[in-house]
Amino acid sequence: MTGVGTQDSGDQPLLAASAISKRYGSLLANDAIDLVIRPGEIHALLGENGAGKSTLVKILYGLIAPDSGQIMWRGAPLVLSGPAEARHHGIAMVFQHFSLFDTLSVVENVALALPPEPLAALSERVYRVSRDYGLDLEPGREVWRLSVGERQRIEIVRCLMQNPKLLILDEPTSVLSPTETSGLFRTLEAIRGEGRSVLYISHKLEEVRVLCRSATVLRHGRKVASCDPSRESAASLARMMVGEDIHDVQVKPHRGDGAERLGVRQLNRASPDPHGTSLADVSFSVRAGEIVGIAGVAGNGQDELFSALSGEVSSLPEAVCIDGQAVGAKGIVARREYGAAFIPEERLGHGAAPGFTLSENVLVSQHGKQGFVRRGVLDRSALRDCLAAIRQRFDVRAGEADPPARALSGGNLQKFIVGRDIMGAPRLVIVAQPTWGVDAGAAAFLRQSLVDLAEQGAAVLVISQDLDELFELSDRIAVLSRGRLSPALPRGQQTRESIGLMMGEAMREVAHAPHA
Amino acid sequence: MMIFEAILLTIITAATPLLLAAIGEVVVERSGVLNLGVEGMMIMGAASGFAVAILTGSSLLGVMAGLFAGMAMSLLFAALVLGLAANQVASGLALTIFGLGLSGLVGFPFVGAKREAMAHLYLPYLSDLPFFGRVIFGQDPLVYIAFALVVAVALIISRTRAGLILRAVGENHHSAHALGHNVRQVRLLAILFGGACAGLAGAYLSLVYTPFWTPGMTAGRGWIALAIVVFASWRAGRAVIGAYIFGGVSILQLHAQGFGLGVPAQALAALPYLTTIIVLFALSRLPRGSSRAPACLGQPFLPAR
Ligand SMILES: Nc1ncnc2c1ncn2[C@@H]1O[C@H](COP(=O)(O)OP(=O)(O)O)[C@@H](O)[C@H]1O
Numbered sequence: 001m002t003g004v005g006t007q008d009s010g011d012q013p014l015l016a017a018s019a020i021s022k023r024y025g026s027l028l029a030n031d032a033i034d035l036v037i038r039p040g041e042i043h044a045l046l047g048e049n050g051a052g053k054s055t056l057v058k059i060l061y062g063l064i065a066p067d068s069g070q071i072m073w074r075g076a077p078l079v080l081s082g083p084a085e086a087r088h089h090g091i092a093m094v095f096q097h098f099s100l101f102d103t104l105s106v107v108e109n110v111a112l113a114l115p116p117e118p119l120a121a122l123s124e125r126v127y128r129v130s131r132d133y134g135l136d137l138e139p140g141r142e143v144w145r146l147s148v149g150e151r152q153r154i155e156i157v158r159c160l161m162q163n164p165k166l167l168i169l170d171e172p173t174s175v176l177s178p179t180e181t182s183g184l185f186r187t188l189e190a191i192r193g194e195g196r197s198v199l200y201i202s203h204k205l206e207e208v209r210v211l212c213r214s215a216t217v218l219r220h221g222r223k224v225a226s227c228d229p230s231r232e233s234a235a236s237l238a239r240m241m242v243g244e245d246i247h248d249v250q251v252k253p254h255r256g257d258g259a260e261r262l263g264v265r266q267l268n269r270a271s272p273d274p275h276g277t278s279l280a281d282v283s284f285s286v287r288a289g290e291i292v293g294i295a296g297v298a299g300n301g302q303d304e305l306f307s308a309l310s311g312e313v314s315s316l317p318e319a320v321c322i323d324g325q326a327v328g329a330k331g332i333v334a335r336r337e338y339g340a341a342f343i344p345e346e347r348l349g350h351g352a353a354p355g356f357t358l359s360e361n362v363l364v365s366q367h368g369k370q371g372f373v374r375r376g377v378l379d380r381s382a383l384r385d386c387l388a389a390i391r392q393r394f395d396v397r398a399g400e401a402d403p404p405a406r407a408l409s410g411g412n413l414q415k416f417i418v419g420r421d422i423m424g425a426p427r428l429v430i431v432a433q434p435t436w437g438v439d440a441g442a443a444a445f446l447r448q449s450l451v452d453l454a455e456q457g458a459a460v461l462v463i464s465q466d467l468d469e470l471f472e473l474s475d476r477i478a479v480l481s482r483g484r485l486s487p488a489l490p491r492g493q494q495t496r497e498s499i500g501l502m503m504g505e506a507m508r509e510v511a512h513a514p515h516a
Numbered sequence: 517m518m519i520f521e522a523i524l525l526t527i528i529t530a531a532t533p534l535l536l537a538a539i540g541e542v543v544v545e546r547s548g549v550l551n552l553g554v555e556g557m558m559i560m561g562a563a564s565g566f567a568v569a570i571l572t573g574s575s576l577l578g579v580m581a582g583l584f585a586g587m588a589m590s591l592l593f594a595a596l597v598l599g600l601a602a603n604q605v606a607s608g609l610a611l612t613i614f615g616l617g618l619s620g621l622v623g624f625p626f627v628g629a630k631r632e633a634m635a636h637l638y639l640p641y642l643s644d645l646p647f648f649g650r651v652i653f654g655q656d657p658l659v660y661i662a663f664a665l666v667v668a669v670a671l672i673i674s675r676t677r678a679g680l681i682l683r684a685v686g687e688n689h690h691s692a693h694a695l696g697h698n699v700r701q702v703r704l705l706a707i708l709f710g711g712a713c714a715g716l717a718g719a720y721l722s723l724v725y726t727p728f729w730t731p732g733m734t735a736g737r738g739w740i741a742l743a744i745v746v747f748a749s750w751r752a753g754r755a756v757i758g759a760y761i762f763g764g765v766s767i768l769q770l771h772a773q774g775f776g777l778g779v780p781a782q783a784l785a786a787l788p789y790l791t792t793i794i795v796l797f798a799l800s801r802l803p804r805g806s807s808r809a810p811a812c813l814g815q816p817f818l819p820a821r
């Protein structure tokens with residue numbers, strides 16, 4: 001890569017962290033990590049879930065103080081008292097878990113991160129910047145009405161508007177569509193061209209290979225390698241992260257001649273939110289032993305579909321059938337009794353109660369099963385045993401035996417949630433974004449779990465934005481766009497292009513729709 | 517005419533302390549802090565205000581003393597909930613109990629002392645308006661101050677950057693902290709403002725409403741102010757409606773007893789609370805968003821370092 005570091009300070013690193021350590025109880029989250037970022041480079045920070053990436057960048061952003069180690073910023077020692085000081089020096093960060101204010105509007109959320117400026121002028125700027133970067137936003141909308149993908153866009157736009165010298169992105173593309181991702185990449189290239197630097201955390205190794213010319217790899221809190229990702233293969237990068245080879249998901253072709261497990265007939269649901277997407281005449285079925293994938297860009301009715309299937313909102317009784325029984329008007333517990341399991345997209349708050357311990361979170365979704373409650377009294381030891389089994393089988397890593405859900409890193413929490421529901425041996429699984437923000441090794445493991453489940457005769461429905469994932473897993477794939485579902489065709493009859501086109505078409509229409 | 521003027525006048529005097537205390541608590545709760553010590557701060561304002569007014573003979577100094585007494589109490593609360601991240605409910609209750617006790621001590625030498633109520637301020641021209649002009653625009657200065665505070669707080673919360681930061685801190689203190697805002701400093705200022713308002717409300721009671729001191733004279737008004745904040749769904753403007761409903765009903769119920777209406781006084785006295793329940797129910801039916809309690813209300817904040 002030429003043209004990097006055109007300034008006189010070209011040889012001096014922008015940021016050089018040395019021997020950074022941070023301990024949480026018995027867990028050494030960061031163990032003497034060194035990291036050097038040069039001006040005008042996009043530097044990748046790689047590692048499995050729980051490797052300590054988020055901890056390290058939070059230290060660089062001043063959110064948490066390291067136990068030891070030092071940071072040099074443009075040649076001078078930097079001791080951060082808090083995020084305000086980091087931002088003052090020109091360090092901005094997009095968080096893995098959102099840091100937005102739900103009841104405030106998009107522009108208010110942006111304003112809180114910038115120096116004072118009249119909101120009207122700022123709205124204009126937010127609109128323009130987001131448009132320029134292909135990250136469309138409506139400045140006036142309140143955050144709680146927005147999808148996960150849209151929220152992520154706010155975070156990114158908010159950082160870009162701060163004109164940072166170093167932009168830290170903690171897994172920014174996990175929830176972005178392919179178009180949004182390529183828009184972001186163009187933005188990051190532009191930022192790099194201006195001599196700024198980016199510290200980029202992602203599990204999508206192909207992305208990293210395209211975007212980054214330098215990388216630092218962490219494993220279990222230690223720095224294990226630094227390399228030029230463009231000279232590595234995705235497999236060799238993954239090997240550095242995990243320390244061993246990642247196995248491909250073993251999929252046996254052609255399953256799904258079993259009986260219909262999930263039948264959806266003309267499911268209609270007007271979205272209560274005027275900006276939401278209403279479901280229109282959605283019909284499909286999932287048979288025992290098959291995996292059906294639903295592709296689509298976030299905000300095209302995925303949340304509405306999931307909540308209608310899980311029973312969080314009810315529909316006409318016949319619109320949703322499990323094993324031929326009309327359950328459309330029944331709630332989530334009743335549907336679970338038919339052997340269904342539901343794994344939502346949002347982990348903290350929806351999939352798990354953040355302040356509850358893991359064993360309590362097991363109880364919340366599995367109560368009534370497996371004798372966790374006896375004569376109205378909780379059997380804590382049975383819960384702990386179950387948790388230990390989940391943690392062992394699904395390799396959930398955390399500092400303590402039974403930590404609160406919020407203390408887990410994103411991927412470990414996802415492994416826990418998926419594990420919790422799969423351990424109950426469900427006959428029907430409906431899962432949204434099963435591997436969102438999960439490292440390659442864990443993602444392969446989670447996908448294999450879903451495949452195995454289908455092989456054992458369960459029906460599996462996967463709602464995902466990740467086309468690679470859907471092509472790897474699904475027997476049939478349908479596309480959800482603007483609340484309408486295309487017919488679910490066998491994987492062999494479709495290509496990434498044909499599906500991408502259907503998804504993209506929908507998105508372009510959305511982007512050009514007049515803003516209300 | 518005379519009787520209506522008299523009733524209106526007493527309603528205004530009954531509503532003003534409620535409004536003052538409520539407007540302060542609106543700001544406190546918007547920052548994510550639940551201060552249940554309003555009653556304690558209020559009664560300290562009443563005792564100190566009356567004591568200083570008797571000693572100096574100045575109503576103005578009395579009012580200032582009430583204000584600072586409320587602030588001092590709230591500083592104590594802030595030290596507990598911000599400095600030590602103590603439980604806000606327990607700290608607030610303790611503050612009320614402490615205030616009720618301490619005010620008895622402060623006010624003890626002044627039991628039985630008497631002074632004139634604060635002079636009224638007749639706004640030129642406006643107080644000459646026909647009908648209620650003289651009542652509405654011929655009030656003591658604190659009534660005008662209360663309304664000025666409502667307008668100022670409403671505008672600051674909805675229109676200014678300071679108000680935006682206040683709302684942000686109450687909505688999600690972790691995010692506000694991550695964006696570099698000083699959560700505890702914002703909350704400290706909000707708590708002090710709440711204390712000043714409660715102290716002012718107390719001084720109003722002992723200097724205007726009943727110009728003498730008796731222990732326990734706030735008689736639960738601090739709690740009503742807390743109910744008004746919920747009734748107002750954390751909006752400054754709606755606090756006026758709440759304060760006047762609560763104040764009005766408490767007065768009308770007295771007059772109703774005087775007229776010998778067939779309705780039991782207790783039923784009338786319960787009206788404001790019934791209204792609160794109905795309003796809360798109606799609010800809970802609204803979609804998420806503006807009418808809900810601040811999401812971080814009552815949660816202690818300790819930045820993870
Ligand atoms: N506040 C905390 N308390 C206890 N353990 C924590 C805390 N934050 C992170 N951890 C632990 O530190 C390890 C590293 O976490 P993290 O930096 O989030 O990993 P990554 O971002 O690489 O997935 C994980 O095992 C996680 O459980």
Ligand SMILES: [Mg+2]
Nearest residue numbers: 053054096409
């Ligand atoms: Mg992380």
